[in-house]
Amino acid sequence: MPLPSAPKVEGDILARREYGARVKPEDLKKAAKPVKAKAPAAVKARTAKEGSKPATKTPDAKALKHEKPAKSPRPAAPALKLPGKAAKEERSVPKEADAGASRLRKGRAAKTADKPRVFVLDTNVLLHDPMSIFRFEEHDVFLPMTTLEELDNHKTGVSDIARxxxxxxxxxxxxxxxxxxxxxxxxxLNALGxxxxxGRLFFETEELRAELPSGLPAGKADNMILATVKALQAKLPHxxxxxxxxxxxxxxxxTALGMAAEDYFNDKTIDDTxxxxxxxxxxxENFWDxxxxxxxxxxxxxxxxxxFAALPGLTFYVNEFVASKDAEFLAQVQSVENGIVTLATLKDYxxxxxxxxxxxxxxxxxxxAxxxxxxxxxxxxTLLGQAGTGKTLLTLAAALTQTLDMRKFSEIIFTRATVSVGEDIGFLPGTEEEKMQPWMGALEDNLEVLNKSERGTSDWSRNAANDLIRSRIRVKSMSFMRGRTFLNKLVIIDEAQNLSPKQMKTLITRAGPGSKIVCLGNIAQIDTPYLTEGSSGLTYVVDRFRGWKHAGHMTLERGERSRLADFAAEAL
Incomplete structure (x- = not known):
């Protein structure tokens, strides 16, 4: 018997008393007759009116007793069961994942999508986002006792995790x-506004333990949480x-133990970079027409x-650049008001x-840029781009021009996230600037290029200019930024892809009157644990500042460092 196509029209939700009310009398007579078939199982399938009419079975009282009405006005299509070996295979109309802090993936827990959910939070979710317990909308949240114990172990200190x-x-x-x-x-959960x-927040008020495979250590915190989840599944089958x-x-x-497990998605600004x-x-090409x-x-x-009047299907943002395919025409959006877009050509640098x-x-x-x-x-x-696209060099050149020549800023503040690529080398001696010096290799390299860009100058003149430049550049650590206010300063945040959204907010809110902040980074080179391209603070600010008239963004794609670096970025 071929499978019917999935229904494309919403069906009515029947009340319990109406089950079987729409079945024709002749269908009931056919259902009463014994079915002569070699397969042991009866056919339980719904077909279209044009197809064959299968035997219809009225649900018994015991099944109705345990049945709960669906909350959503769009019920999922009924599963189709075939006799014999095919009876084990179920095909249903896929249901869209709920928007929220966690989304069910296909292959992990697809069969549980229709039930009300209870989310059990691991400790790392709470330490990553302290507001995560409020991100699950109408669903309940459960905190195991092991999670609370691990929170107690991390509360001491001045780090972001402790806070x-x-x-x-x-x-x-x-x-x-x-x-x-x-x-x-x-x-x-809505008691605090x-x-x-x-939903509601539940705790492990009684011991919940289930048996895990003997190969898993019983005293490990992760395994204790897994045992709690397994016991909670048995306690809450509905x-x-x-x-x-x-x-x-x-x-x-x-997942290997048969439990539904998901990543925390609420911190992700976008799913696809x-x-x-x-x-x-x-x-x-026909824009002017x-x-x-x-x-x-x-x-x-x-x-x-x-x-010109805005075109349907083409969205413009303030300070966004527009270009023709051959790059002969370059302009910048100056305003978008009441369906009218205003452009202005650029200065050709x-x-x-x-x-x-x-x-x-x-x-x-x-x-x-x-x-x-x-x-x-x-x-x-904000400037994004792979290695060698000129993000740091262009920013330093513009900063030095506006600080030393135009006198718009009093000094340049240069900082970066101190996240090592490989193994940590331990504590560093010296003052704040001396401790930050090993992390400032990119600054030193670009200052060397900028200092040698003027030809015809003597070594003495270059040394004097180098001393003047360094007197206006301050290297600061992010650890001491909280509570500060930068007045008439240009702040450069390098390697910003390694910052969380909360850290990024802390740095940007340091800007006072007359200050400018430039964030540089490459979201393909994230070294911070638990941060991804979608949850990075750099991705977060690019998306949130889009369209603000005092903010701009540019993604640099073409490498200009060397032919070796350019080829390595593409081939490796």
Whole structure:
């Protein structure tokens, strides 16, 4: 018997008393007759009206007693069971994953998607995001006793992990105060003002332990949490128990033991970095024909300005660059108001006469980046790109020009995330700047290039200029940024892809009047544990600052360091 196609029209939800009410009398007579078939199982399938009419079986009272009505107005399509060997195979219409802090993957826990969920949180989720218990919308959250014990072990210290552990403990304590002492029924997660939270927070008030394979050490914290999840599954068969952890190996072990395990997704700004905002849009070939009726142009401030009505299907953001396919036309979006887009042509920094501190752009992307860096109306700039695209060199050249020549800033603050690529070399001696010196190899290399860019100068002149440059550059550690305010300073944050969204917020909010912040990084080179391309702080600010009139972003793609570095970036 061939399988019918999946239904494309929503069906009605029948009340319990209406089961069997729509079955024709002749179908009931056929169902009463014994079915002569070699297969031991009866055919339980629904077909279209044009197809054959299978025997219909009315559900018994015991099944109805345990059945719970679905919450969603869109019930999943019924499973189709075939006789014999095919009866074990079930095909159903896939259900869209719920939006929230955790999403069920195909192959892990697809059969539990229709049940109300209970999310069991691992300790690393709470330490990664102290507000994670409020990110699961209408679902319940369960904290094992092992998780609370590990939180207690991490609460001491001044690190971000210790701060997050203390913040989680405070939030849990405030929730317990609202539960009136009855924690067995769970504390409402919306008691502290989080209105989107409809679930409750439960704790391990009684010992929950299930037997695990003998090869797993019983005293290990991860295995104790797995045992709690397995026991909770047996205790709550009417619910889908899902373990949420940032530990990949723990999720693998949980899946191998038959448990649903998922990563924590709420910290991810985007799922696919290919759709990340690049700061540039390529115009269609017939763009000028499409805008001919509403197009206006004029000359002002040494640039050509264009105004036209917005085109359907083409979205523009303020400070976004637009270019033709051959890069002959380059412009920047100045405003988008009431369906009217205003463009202005760029200053061409590829021309030697427009060089910045002796450096001129080698491609249109670098010219766009220099337009952002040299624009006094833009306070926040993010530059993404692979190694060798010129992010640090262009930024330092623009910073030195605006600090020493134009006197717009009093000094340059250079900082970076101190995350090593390989093994840690231990503690470093000296002052703050001396401790940061090993991490500032990129700064030293680019200052050497900028200092030798002026030809015809003597060694004495270069040494004097080098001393002047270094007197205006301050190397600071991120560990001492909290509470500071930068006035009339240009702050450069290198290797920003290794920062979390919370760390990025801490640094950006240090900016005072007259300051400018530039973030540099490559999201393909993340060295911080538990950070991915989607959850990096650099990805976070690129997405959140998109369209703000005082912020700009540019993704550099073409490498200019050397032919060896350019080929290695593509081939390796």
């Amino acid at each position: 997050n552990a203390r913040q989680v403990s405070r939030s849990i304590d405030q929730l317990l105060e609202t539960s009136a002492g009855n924690i067995t029924e769970g504390a409402p 989080n209105r989107e939270c409809k 619910k889908s128990v899902v373990l949420v952890s940032k530990d990949i190996n723990m999720r693998i072990k949980a 290919d759709i990340l905002y690049t700061g540039r849009t390529v115009l269609p 499409l805008t001919a009726k509403s197009l206006e142009s004029w000359q002002a401030d040494g640039r050509t300005w264009y105004r 590829m021309q030697p006469q427009n060089a910045v501190w002796g450096i001129h752009a080698r491609n249109p992307e670098q010219s766009m 220099l337009n952002l860096l040299m624009n006094p109306e833009i306070d926040f700039v």
